[in-house]
Amino acid sequence: MYPRCSHVQRLVERPEFLSLTNMQEDTMTLSQDEIFAKVQEALVDALGVDDDEATRDATLVGDLGAESIDFLDIVFKLEKAFDIQIPREELSPEDILTNSQYVQDGVVTSDGMAELKTRMPWADLAKFEENPRVQDFGNLLTVGDLCSYVDSKVNP
Amino acid sequence: MRWFWVDRFTEFVSGSHASGIKNVALDEEVIDNYCLGFPMLPPTLIIEGLAQVGGVLVHEVFGFQKRVVLAKVGKVRYHAPAMAGDQLIYHTKLENVSDRGATVIGTSHCGDVLQTESELMFAFMEDGYLVDGPLFNRGDLLAMLRLMQFFNVAVTADGHPVPIYDNL
Numbered sequence: 001m002y003p004r005c006s007h008v009q010r011l012v013e014r015p016e017f018l019s020l021t022n023m024q025e026d027t028m029t030l031s032q033d034e035i036f037a038k039v040q041e042a043l044v045d046a047l048g049v050d051d052d053e054a055t056r057d058a059t060l061v062g063d064l065g066a067e068s069i070d071f072l073d074i075v076f077k078l079e080k081a082f083d084i085q086i087p088r089e090e091l092s093p094e095d096i097l098t099n100s101q102y103v104q105d106g107v108v109t110s111d112g113m114a115e116l117k118t119r120m121p122w123a124d125l126a127k128f129e130e131n132p133r134v135q136d137f138g139n140l141l142t143v144g145d146l147c148s149y150v151d152s153k154v155n156p
Numbered sequence: 157m158r159w160f161w162v163d164r165f166t167e168f169v170s171g172s173h174a175s176g177i178k179n180v181a182l183d184e185e186v187i188d189n190y191c192l193g194f195p196m197l198p199p200t201l202i203i204e205g206l207a208q209v210g211g212v213l214v215h216e217v218f219g220f221q222k223r224v225v226l227a228k229v230g231k232v233r234y235h236a237p238a239m240a241g242d243q244l245i246y247h248t249k250l251e252n253v254s255d256r257g258a259t260v261i262g263t264s265h266c267g268d269v270l271q272t273e274s275e276l277m278f279a280f281m282e283d284g285y286l287v288d289g290p291l292f293n294r295g296d297l298l299a300m301l302r303l304m305q306f307f308n309v310a311v312t313a314d315g316h317p318v319p320i321y322d323n324l
Binding site: 045046069070072073075076079080088 | 227228230231251252254255256257259277279
């Protein structure tokens with residue numbers, strides 16, 4: 001045990017600090033704003049974009065210019081920031097999009113959409129579902145979707 | 157073309173960290189060609205050296221079976237030029253590793269002075285992507301590791317010598 005510095009002692013005895021630590025022990029939940037802030041920081045670092053570009057509505061590929069290799073970087077940064085594990089198939093349902101059972105003529109079938117919704121309940125698939133071409137899937141995810149995904153992991 | 161940007165491994169603990177040294181010498185053409193009258197090691201080659209140390213660190217985790225490539229250079233800060241006559245100490249630490257890639261934190265010191273900080277990301281090329289088969293001819297990587305005295309210092313997490321893997 002290290003001796004505790006006096007200023008640290010004073011800090012931890014302050015009511016707001018005690019309430020913060022108690023809250024973390026009781027719930028360990030993160031607010032939507034806290035999640036967004038950390039996701040935004042990860043994206044700014046990984047993609048070299050500005051804070052004001054990484055809005056909730058921004059698409060990762062189309063608006064923020066993410067390339068395939070960036071997704072690995074983003075996954076690592078999110079895993080570290082939130083102390084979570086992100087299995088490959090949860091963010092990249094390639095097995096569904098390449099399965100002939102779920103895709104016909106480059107379009108996701110109704111069974112495939114159902115599978116995607118089951119796999120990615122945190123994603124807003126409504127717009128994609130209007131014309132579910134596999135080639136458009138890559139530009140589907142938004143910053144908001146990513147926040148919802150993280151929320152599902154940290155606040156189950 | 158020679159592409160060795162670290163001279164010697166000085167420490168290697170499997171799955172954890174690795175260190176090496178790089179002597180900056182005027183007999184390398186790049187040192188005096190990069191900035192005429194100011195003989196320095198180009199900063200990008202410091203990144204390359206850190207990537208070679210860190211890349212071996214990542215590679216060894218998987219018994220040198222994966223096709224490891226430097227995929228992305230994250231934040232980098234250069235605090236001072238590396239001049240001819242300097243000896244750089246490279247330290248790399250494995251930060252994240254998965255079946256898709258890994259991240260490494262790399263630093264370069266000249267004496268006690270922090271010279272470069274970097275975040276490196278490595279990816280594993282899937283079979284059939286760009287080229288088939290291993291990225292090294294059989295024996296080439298082993299020869300490089302021996303030149304860099306890797307096996308003199310490399311130990312497993314529990315302190316045993318790192319084996320010479322069959323596939324090298």
